[in-house]
Amino acid sequence: MRIDIISVVPDLMQSFFAHSICKRAAQAGLVEVHLHDLHDYSTKKHKQIDDYPFGGGAGMVISVEPLSVCLDSLLEQRTYDEIIFFSPDGIVFKQGLANQLSLCENMIFICGHYKGIDERIREKYVTKEISIGDYVLSGGELAAAVCADAIIRLIPGAIGDEMSALTDSFQDGLLAPPVYTRPAKWNGMEVPEILRSGNDKKIEAWRHEQAVYRTQTRRPDLLESNE
Numbered sequence: 673m674r675i676d677i678i679s680v681v682p683d684l685m686q687s688f689f690a691h692s693i694c695k696r697a698a699q700a701g702l703v704e705v706h707l708h709d710l711h712d713y714s715t716k717k718h719k720q721i722d723d724y725p726f727g728g729g730a731g732m733v734i735s736v737e738p739l740s741v742c743l744d745s746l747l748e749q750r751t752y753d754e755i756i757f758f759s760p761d762g763i764v765f766k767q768g769l770a771n772q773l774s775l776c777e778n779m780i781f782i783c784g785h786y787k788g789i790d791e792r793i794r795e796k797y798v799t800k801e802i803s804i805g806d807y808v809l810s811g812g813e814l815a816a817a818v819c820a821d822a823i824i825r826l827i828p829g830a831i832g833d834e835m836s837a838l839t840d841s842f843q844d845g846l847l848a849p850p851v852y853t854r855p856a857k858w859n860g861m862e863v864p865e866i867l868r869s870g871n872d873k874k875i876e877a878w879r880h881e882q883a884v885y886r887t888q889t890r891r892p893d894l895l896e897s898n899e
């Protein structure tokens with residue numbers, strides 16, 4: 673998988689992709705993340721990438737030109753399965769979409785900033801618009817990092833125990849059951865006996881029961897929608 677991320681502050685994401693699962697997946701040759709600084713594609717003086725909004729009002733808008741130049745140069749080199757723009761008015765990112773996108777070969781992520789990007793870029797290039805929730809961030813970088821992380825960890829081999837990604841919350845429409853590690857007794861609190869019983873069948877049943885209970889009490893909406 674290859675992800676090209678276009679941003680006005682790519683440094684924000686540098687450290688994120690240089691660590692943890694993303695780093696391991698990159699080292700294993702499972703994913704390549706390329707960060708592109710939009711300023712490098714500006715043809716204007718002082719590498720300007722934004723301008724005042726038509727119609728007035730507060731805030732700057734990222735201009736068509738540096739974005740189209742950057743996108744055209746990427747599209748000349750390879751085909752992309754998705755060109756994603758992160759935006760509060762996009763579809764809300766959920767596990768199902770992460771699963772779907774984990775099957776892509778090449779993707780472009782566009783991070784907005786300021787008031788956003790010129791609408792014509794969205795019309796001409798963008799294939800999917802994704803929001804990570806009903807709140808406004810200062811830029812799309814954190815949204816891009818959130819989605820990239822959720823997607824990359826699903827690539828087979830990206831995380832140590834492949835089963836682990838499949839037993840996480842949301843994969844089967846349920847939240848994850850509680851987990852424990854040693855010591856078995858701590859501060860008068862004991863790990864449930866059944867988890868120490870060695871009986872795989874019973875443990876499986878207990879975990880399922882706990883997952884259902886957690887979902888019923890914390891996110892009953894998941895049981896209805898199963899998205």
Ligand code: SAH
Binds near residue numbers: 757758802809813815
């Ligand atoms: N004026 C816009 C918000 C701009 S915020 C509006 O009211 O909808 C600047 C940029 O941050 C956006 O272009 C987008 O790329 C990113 N962003 C902000 N909130 C986001 C969210 N909830 N999900 C994904 N991206 C978001």
